[in-house]
Amino acid sequence: MNSAPAPVLKVCGATAPHDIEVLAAAGADHVGLWHGVPGGRADLTGPGLAALAAAARATGALEPVLVTFLADPDALADAARRSGVTHLQLHAYQRPDMVRALRAALPDAVLIKVLHLAPDGGCVERPLIKAYARAGADLFLFDAATGDGRVGSTGVRLAGRQVTALADRCPLPFWLAGGLDPASSADYADVAAHPGFRGIDVDTAARDAAGRFTPDAVADLARAWGTARHAAPAVRTS
Numbered sequence: 001m002n003s004a005p006a007p008v009l010k011v012c013g014a015t016a017p018h019d020i021e022v023l024a025a026a027g028a029d030h031v032g033l034w035h036g037v038p039g040g041r042a043d044l045t046g047p048g049l050a051a052l053a054a055a056a057r058a059t060g061a062l063e064p065v066l067v068t069f070l071a072d073p074d075a076l077a078d079a080a081r082r083s084g085v086t087h088l089q090l091h092a093y094q095r096p097d098m099v100r101a102l103r104a105a106l107p108d109a110v111l112i113k114v115l116h117l118a119p120d121g122g123c124v125e126r127p128l129i130k131a132y133a134r135a136g137a138d139l140f141l142f143d144a145a146t147g148d149g150r151v152g153s154t155g156v157r158l159a160g161r162q163v164t165a166l167a168d169r170c171p172l173p174f175w176l177a178g179g180l181d182p183a184s185s186a187d188y189a190d191v192a193a194h195p196g197f198r199g200i201d202v203d204t205a206a207r208d209a210a211g212r213f214t215p216d217a218v219a220d221l222a223r224a225w226g227t228a229r230h231a232a233p234a235v236r237t238s
């Protein structure tokens, strides 16, 4: 019997209440809210983060995730407490000692550490994987790092074989990111069948050409990947 929970769909980079409504109604499970992403097109102030996190929680369907490059555990814990966000995605090259300090500050938080795969398929943080788990991370997120150093919303896909090889080494479950779309679910059958697989994280494919989230794109992702709310999205509307 497979007792793994249904995978989740996280969509990243909401900036307005309308985004929250679209994502909740279309079947997303988590929404990524950027805070501490300097120069990022979707970066939110502390009050902006708190407002959108509250809007997400009010839908009864969307869990807000604070997505950050911040490496200061005190600043991050403060932002989490002020906004009430309990899921934190460390998307830069934060070190295990930072994760340990964050865990001490936020004992009940869900800490998601990104592991970056380079163009050659190697994991940049490979020597630190066990240290992240010992420091208190709950979940890894596999995403691409490009040859010119870009991370986050690269639109670059990871090779399925390299993902499963990394997953086999990881002591924690994982989400998958990197240029995912509805069609690519067919190419990641082995990844989706891995016992550690817990969901996908998408930015580019949830948007139209103008960069707006579209209900059809989000619903197509949920359906194609069989994520938790793909069949019967149910949200509270105000």
Ligand SMILES: O=C(O)c1ccccc1N[C@@H]1O[C@H](COP(=O)(O)O)[C@@H](O)[C@H]1O
Pocket (backbone or CB within 6 Å): 012, 013, 032, 034, 037, 040, 067, 068, 091, 141, 143, 151, 152, 153, 154, 155, 156, 177, 178, 179, 180, 201, 202, 203, 204, 205
């Ligand atoms: O989207 C960004 O630019 C971003 C910036 C800072 C941290 C994370 C960011 N997004 C992450 O990018 C991947 C998916 O992107 P895509 O589907 O390949 O466009 C995902 O992990 C987002 O959380």
